[in-house]
Amino acid sequence: MGARNVTQTLRGALVLSSAAFIAKVLSAIYRVPFQNLVGDTGFYVYQQVYPLYGIGMTLALSGLPVFISKLVADAPDLASQQWVARRVYHWTLGLAVGLFLALQLGAPGLALGMGDTRLTALIRMVSWMFLVMPELAVSRGYYQGRLQMFPTARSQVIEQLVRVVIILVVAWWATTHDWSVYAMGTGTMVSGTLAALAAWAALPHWRRPVSGPVTATPHLGRRLLVEGGTLCLLTAIMVVLQLIDSFTVKNGLVAGGMSNSAAKSLKGVYDRAQPLVQLGLVVAVAFATSLLPALTSAAHHRQAQTFKRLTTTMMRLALVIATAASAGLITLMPWINQLLFGDAKGTEMLAIYMGSIVFATLIQTYNSVLQSRNQFKLTVVALLSGLVVKASVNQTAVHLWGGLGASLVTVGSLAVMTAIIWFGSAPQLRRGIWTVAFGVKLIGCLAGMVATVTIAKLSLQALIPALTQSRLAIGGALVVVIGVGVVVFIVAALSCRLLTVREWLTLPHAAGLLRYWQKLTQHGGK
Incomplete structure (x- = not known):
């Protein structure tokens, strides 16, 4: 039975990794035809609000399901697993309703903070997908915890396919029927909720009446906040940086003397970096973290020499692949920019932004090492410190240097996070890696x-x-x-x-x- 469980776990991990890879690639590449259809200002409208959806997607797709699967896997029997799932569902439902109400009621204020009150309708439209988030997160986490990866894998791919198709169809329809960019943006944001419903429909029902004694999981709420919150923050780090950009880049450009319409267009050009960085991260992190199951097993069985070897291999591969991808993108950025987006606008600020691939990859990879040892506090401190740097400096940098300043601050904030995680960890853990x-x-x-x-x-x-x-x-x-x-x-x-x-x-x-x-x-x- 033990050997069969190991085989099932490895096969499931491969299925889930493949589905996640497909979903992330889809999530990155659709932005290219989308920008080509709606132009820089249309892309600006979409990208201003996208980070709010991205946070919800992180909660439902990767951050919370991974944590919930760990809780379910640790439960000793089916009744206890059901109890864990139900308790976590109640917590996440409260969170989801709170976020929904905050976005519905706070949409005018958020749009004003972004410097564009016409974004209010888009923000309110995004909020609906949060109501589907608890079902998605708990269902995926429950089945992953029971080593059944196919339901999650199927729902991930379906969710992204439905969302991408809706976005591109709406963009095409809006362009051919002369919709305003804000009407187009509101229409595309419907995709998040509809895609989440399609993904939920593809998942089997997890609530079943189970009789028998239950072994309760202690400190569930605290663990959900600390461990689950850390996983979600780490997974969403690039999205949170984009959210800070939504509040500071366009406003900083206007404060620097640029007209409102020109600032919107340049913010749209700046946002071209997102699909390129996302693709670079997908490839680098996928290769580097392929050893994560073996790393976790070595930590669990206290195999110090194997753990050290695997850590060294992961970190070296991460650095090699990420720096090669980043250097290649920087060198070829004028051509890449023109090929994908039709012109070479903003090539310098996009090239600088590519440096974030290196630091984001190292953060995610090294955090896997810390996670396997159940170390979370250092990651939280590092991520929050980097976000404080980004939030406090970004608008001033944009005011002084335009979009170039935002790119520099993004790379700099990620470098701060990397330095804190690296130098704050135990010397014996990082000794000899590089x-x-x-x-x-x-x-x-x-x-x-x-x-x-x-x-x-x-x-x-x-x-x-x-x-x-x-x-x-x-x-x-x-x-x-x-x-x-x-x-x-x-x-x-x-x-x-x-x-x-x-x-x-x-x-x-x-x-x-x-x-x-x-x-x-x-x-x-x-």
Whole structure:
């Protein structure tokens, strides 16, 4: 039975990870056609209110279900699991009703704080999805805790598919029928509630009458607040930073002398960074945290040497993949911006924003290490400190330097969070993970990749003077240049032994790559 449970757990984790990956990719890529349909000002309207939906989605999709699944898994029998689910449902229902009322009644004030009272209807429309949140969160967490991952996986994918289709259909309809950008935004916000209802309909009913004695979980409310709240805050950290931007970027631009309409348009350009960062985070965190189940098992069984090895592997992979993705996006940002969004507006501020991929990835990955040891306080302190930095400095930075200032503060606040989490943790936990030799090798690999990509980009522009006038041509050129960059980085990493063989083998298809590299180097040596 034990072996079967382990197999079921691993298979379920793979199913759930795959579904989460698909959902996050869908959540990122739809913004590109959406922006192309509604323009920068329409994108601004949507993105101003989106963080409120994003917080609700975090509660229902990832933050609370993970915590609830842990509570359910720890319960000794079915009756106790049902008791836990019902108790947590009551707590989350109270939270959901409170958030719904706060958004309904506070919408005019929130819209005024964002500098645009016409956003009131959008905020009120978002609030309805919070009423579905308790059912989604508890249902998903209950089945995950019982090692039944398919219901959650199915509901995640259905939710994002329904939402994306509604958003794009509404955007197309609004564009072809001359709706105002605010009517369009209100229509797209309906998608959150309808998608949540579709996801709920796809989940099996979890309330069943169960007889028998119940083993109550002590301090449930406190654990929900501390552990569940920490998970939700961590998962939603980029969304919370976006929410601070909603209150400060447009207002800061206007305070700096920009007209109201120009400020809305530039905020829409600034928000182009979101899908790019989200995709970078999905890839980097997915690879880095693939070892999380093994890490948790090592911590539970007090296997100190295995735990240390896995921690080192996770953190090195996180840094390598995140810095490579960030450096590539920064180097190619003019082309990426024009390919995806039709022009090169705001390229500098978008390029700077890409630095947030590195710090956000490290925060999420290292928090997995701390979580496996049931350490939560340090993460809370770090996240709150970074948010205070962002909230207190952002509008002034925007006033002085425009959108560039907001990008700098976002990266800076994430750097503060990373530093607090890293240096605040036990020295023995972080010792030896990133050595000087590793850092020098990584910088060398990145420099070689950036130099090669830059030369390839300039060469193509010289050979094809009209390259930047066609999005199709830019797309073809990007495929070539990105391929060159990936090959150069991998060859450099293998040549200087940036990662150990064991670390390479944690990546997909790395075994074949290593065999090919070994044959190549042996042949070259002869």
